[in-house]
Amino acid sequence: MSTEESLSSSFTVTNSLSGKLSDVTSSETHYNAEKLSESGSANAQGGGYGESSKIIAARASSGSSISDSTESTSSNFCSNNNKPHKANDKSWDAIQAIRIRDGVLGLNHFRLLKRLGCGDIGSVYLAELKGANCCFAMKVMDKGSLASRKKELRAQTEREILASLDHPFLPTLYSHFETEKFSCLVMEYCMGGDLHSLRQRQPGKHFTEQAARFYASEILLALEYLHMLGVIYRDLKPENVLIREDGHIMLSDFDLSLRSIVSPTLVKSSTLDGQRVPAYCIQPLCVVSSCVQPACTQPSCLIPSLILQRSKKNRKPKSETGYQLSPLPELVAEPTGARSMSFVGTHEYLAPEIIKGEGHGSAVDWWTFGIFLYELLHGKTPYKGSGNRATLYNVVGQPLKFPETSGVSFAARDLIRGLLVKDPLQRLGSKRGATEIKHHPFFDGVNWALIRSTVPPEVPQPFELESIEHRNSPASSTENSQNADLNSSGSYLDFDFF
Numbered sequence: 001m002s003t004e005e006s007l008s009s010s011f012t013v014t015n016s017l018s019g020k021l022s023d024v025t026s027s028e029t030h031y032n033a034e035k036l037s038e039s040g041s042a043n044a045q046g047g048g049y050g051e052s053s054k055i056i057a058a059r060a061s062s063g064s065s066i067s068d069s070t071e072s073t074s075s076n077f078c079s080n081n082n083k084p085h086k087a088n089d090k091s092w093d094a095i096q097a098i099r100i101r102d103g104v105l106g107l108n109h110f111r112l113l114k115r116l117g118c119g120d121i122g123s124v125y126l127a128e129l130k131g132a133n134c135c136f137a138m139k140v141m142d143k144g145s146l147a148s149r150k151k152e153l154r155a156q157t158e159r160e161i162l163a164s165l166d167h168p169f170l171p172t173l174y175s176h177f178e179t180e181k182f183s184c185l186v187m188e189y190c191m192g193g194d195l196h197s198l199r200q201r202q203p204g205k206h207f208t209e210q211a212a213r214f215y216a217s218e219i220l221l222a223l224e225y226l227h228m229l230g231v232i233y234r235d236l237k238p239e240n241v242l243i244r245e246d247g248h249i250m251l252s253d254f255d256l257s258l259r260s261i262v263s264p265t266l267v268k269s270s271t272l273d274g275q276r277v278p279a280y281c282i283q284p285l286c287v288v289s290s291c292v293q294p295a296c297t298q299p300s301c302l303i304p305s306l307i308l309q310r311s312k313k314n315r316k317p318k319s320e321t322g323y324q325l326s327p328l329p330e331l332v333a334e335p336t337g338a339r340s341m342s343f344v345g346t347h348e349y350l351a352p353e354i355i356k357g358e359g360h361g362s363a364v365d366w367w368t369f370g371i372f373l374y375e376l377l378h379g380k381t382p383y384k385g386s387g388n389r390a391t392l393y394n395v396v397g398q399p400l401k402f403p404e405t406s407g408v409s410f411a412a413r414d415l416i417r418g419l420l421v422k423d424p425l426q427r428l429g430s431k432r433g434a435t436e437i438k439h440h441p442f443f444d445g446v447n448w449a450l451i452r453s454t455v456p457p458e459v460p461q462p463f464e465l466e467s468i469e470h471r472n473s474p475a476s477s478t479e480n481s482q483n484a485d486l487n488s489s490g491s492y493l494d495f496d497f498f
């Protein structure tokens with residue numbers, strides 16, 4: 001079967017799920033491949049997709065348990081009891097103070113200052129907690145619209161995943177409440193915009209290798225944490241990486257994520273006698289600058305013989321290296337049993353196994369991680385075609401190429417090659433997840449434990465609430481009238497959706 005044929009036939013996704021899935025994901029057994037675009041929808045089953053950038057498989061409505069006019073009070077849902085990293089967060093304290101005073105938190109406690117953006121299932125507003133000088137990002141979803149478009153399960157999945165997170169590079173969900181018409185998520189506000197916009201502002205529209213390493217390292221930790229929770233993210237792209245006030249990142253947007261069961265395991269370290277050997281995918285001496293698809297069949301096992309010999313020669317006697325000689329066990333938490341047949345993601349970032357409809361698991365996140373790193377370093381993605389169909393064709397059938405003039409290091413290209421192996425079983429990260437990827441020489445020198453203390457490549461200008469308030473004053477609010485109603489009493493009238 002030609003690639004073209006297999007592409008078309010791959011859109012007939014009728015198989016049932018295999019592998020271990022949670023209750024929530026098992027509802028994915030009914031789906032239709034569906035494309036989302038501002039210009040409308042198209043049926044992807046026959047390969048007749050148009051030129052949108054993002055596709056999803058619509059899952060059947062689960063009959064979600066959204067209740068009316070209440071804040072979610074379900075025990076630990078939005079308390080910081082189970083979020084030790086938020087123990088000293090003044091935003092938690094401010095929200096808690098309102099709860100103590102008024103019982104529950106609601107829309108009336110917030111002033112919506114401006115619309116930050118809108119996605120497929122809702123709009124996100126910058127919201128100030130009245131009287132507390134604290135700002136949040138509030139995602140507002142129209143319940144009627146969610147129901148009519150069968151998006152309730154997506155919204156519910158996103159909400160439940162957000163509620164379970166407690167990580168410096170992932171968003172905090174402070175509260176979820178419902179009004180008669182809207183479902184609202186109160187999240188941490190990221191004031192620095194997204195990584196896509198930041199990349200556009202770089203010379204040559206790409207990051208330096210040092211900057212790319214920084215962002216890729218933080219993303220790797222975020223994905224590692226998600227995989228430990230059994231969450232496969234599935235939508236990595238610079239647009240979904242937001243920049244915090246301090247220049248560190250926050251991975252956002254979980255409505256395409258998949259939840260599965262994972263059993264974290266301690267395994268013996270991959271070091272040799274305690275000495276780390278650079279785990280290149282391809283032997284450096286054999287590689288020419290514009291490489292084609294690698295012979296990287298077992299990424300974590302292929303260690304260049306030259307390097308091995310040197311390592312053995314340089315190896316220090318046991319007494320000198322002390323405890324390093326007993327390799328420490330490493331935590332591996334890759335949800336390798338997860339399987340989904342959904343057709344989800346963004347065209348240029350879709351893994352081949354998703355396009356081919358073969359069923360996919362956590363390895364899709366390592367594929368997208370490879371595309372992501374390629375884009376940060378080169379200012380473009382590797383398989384982009386003249387349209388979406390051509391892009392998908394390239395992902396499945398074309399070899400990986402780097403620009404002739406690429407000044408990108410061997411280590412970076414080797415890592416990208418290892419991640420962009422088309423067979424998910426042979427892909428770097430597919431067996432031991434982030435643990436495997438962290439050992440790649442591209443990340444040499446990264447202090448994983450202290451990455452939060454690393455100085456970011458760029459720190460955004462300080463955010464001034466007053467300037468937004470000024471712009472939103474009645475005298476200057478033509479823009480506001482198009483967005484949310486921001487009247488000074490703080491009550492809202494209408495939201496502008498989608």
Ligand SMILES: Nc1ncnc2c1ncn2[C@@H]1O[C@H](COP(=O)(O)OP(=O)(O)OP(=O)(O)O)[C@@H](O)[C@H]1O
Nearest residue numbers: 116117118119120121124137187188189190252253
């Ligand atoms: N916590 C946040 N802080 C600041 N801005 C945010 C935050 N969350 C979202 N945004 C902004 O709001 C926009 C809409 O976000 P949302 O997650 O709803 O959708 P999306 O990522 O654009 O698309 P989709 O939901 O269709 O995948 C984003 O593009 C982003 O610019």
